[in-house]
Amino acid sequence: MRRKILLVLALAMVFALPGCGKKESAAAFRIGATPVPHEEILNFVKPILEEKGVAIEIVQFTDYVQPNLALQNEELDANFFQHAPYLEDFNVKNNTQLSSAVEVHFEPLGLFPGKASRLEDLQEGDTVAVPNDTTNEARALLLLEEVGLIKVRDDAGLEATIRDIEENPKNLQFVELEAAQIARSLQDVSVAVINGNYAIEAGLNAATDALASEDKDSLAAQTFANIVAVRTGDQREEIRILKEVLQSEEVRAFLEEKYQGAVVPVF
Known part of the structure; x- marks a missing residue:
């Protein structure tokens, strides 16, 4: 009888140990x-x-x-x-x-108003903020080209930077910022091109608040x-x-x- 009691206690201790008697959940x-x-x-x-x-x-x-x-x-x-x-x-x-x-x-990247409320309000030497990371800076410049503010070298591609601007009729001054910083700097520049995710965080919508934005049916979307x-x-x-x-x-x-x-x- 004493041997049976000891066996029962031993089994109970085994199943009480962490991880024994049940399958461990997989790591997330x-x-x-x-x-x-x-x-x-x-x-x-x-x-x-x-x-x-x-x-x-x-x-x-x-x-x-x-x-x-x-x-x-x-x-x-x-x-x-x-x-x-x-x-x-x-x-x-x-x-x-x-x-x-x-x-x-x-x-969609959006061109948002800062000190200037309309593209027509941009004056000689006004400032434009753009992302400073590769590809997103190129996207920003292509958007600015699309609305007629600048002309970018044809062979610059997705590595284009402000040094690839070959025509700038209004002599706009470009401020290259980390993408996450641009929305917070909007009040300091005339206009700014803001990445979609950071625009949303700032309560902005490229579809409704921007002066111009990338088209959802364009090559950019693909x-x-x-x-x-x-x-x-x-x-x-x-x-x-x-x-x-x-x-x-x-x-x-x-x-x-x-x-x-x-x-x-x-x-």
């Missing part, structure tokens, strides 16, 4: 994202992903550099904040091996679609499911209703 899939709209989109799909067996942890970033470095260093499993041309340029300059897993949406990036060669099932959910009709409806043209689905 870590995704780095900038707050708006990327983190908001991921928060929307989080319960949908959980229903499909994928738990995600969203790690917030407020710049365009650290999310890629963290992904390359395996501190993240994916990130969501950039477009493919930016990623390609980043790979070359930082010797990273990252790739696009899925295209999700397009955020070229600069925002992507989920992963390490090159990573083909885990979580990534396939994430792609499926992010390109669902549920997400399309969410983007169209919440962002009213400031974020445009591309699928």
Whole structure:
């Protein structure tokens, strides 16, 4: 009888030990994202992903550099904040091996009023703020060219900077700023080209508040679609499911209703 009691107690102790007698939950899939709209989109799909067996942890970033470095260093499993041309340029300059897993949406760049409320109000020597990172600066200059303010060298491509401006009739003065800083500097310049995500954070909508913006049906929309990036060669099932959910009709409806043209689905 005493032997049976000891056996029962021993079994009870085994099953009471942490991790014994039950399956441990898998580690969450870590995704780095900038707050708006990327983190908001991921928060929307989080319960949908959980229903499909994928738990995600969203790690917030407020710049365009650290999310890629963290992904390359395996501190993240994916990130969501950039477009493919930016990623390609980043790979070359930082010797990273990252790739696009899925295209999700397009955020039109907008030319927003600062001290000047209309393009017609711009005077000789007025100041224009543009992003200082590769590809986004080129996008900004092409938008300014489209509205007739400048002319950029034809062969400058997506690496164009203010040094590639060959015609500037109003002798506009350009201020190159980190993309995240431009919306906060709007009151200090005549006009500014602001990235879509930072415009939204500042309560601005390129579709309704900008003096001009990239067209959702233009080549820019196809070229600069925002992507989920992963390490090159990573083909885990979580990534396939994430792609499926992010390109669902549920997400399309969410983007169209919440962002009213400031974020445009591309699928």
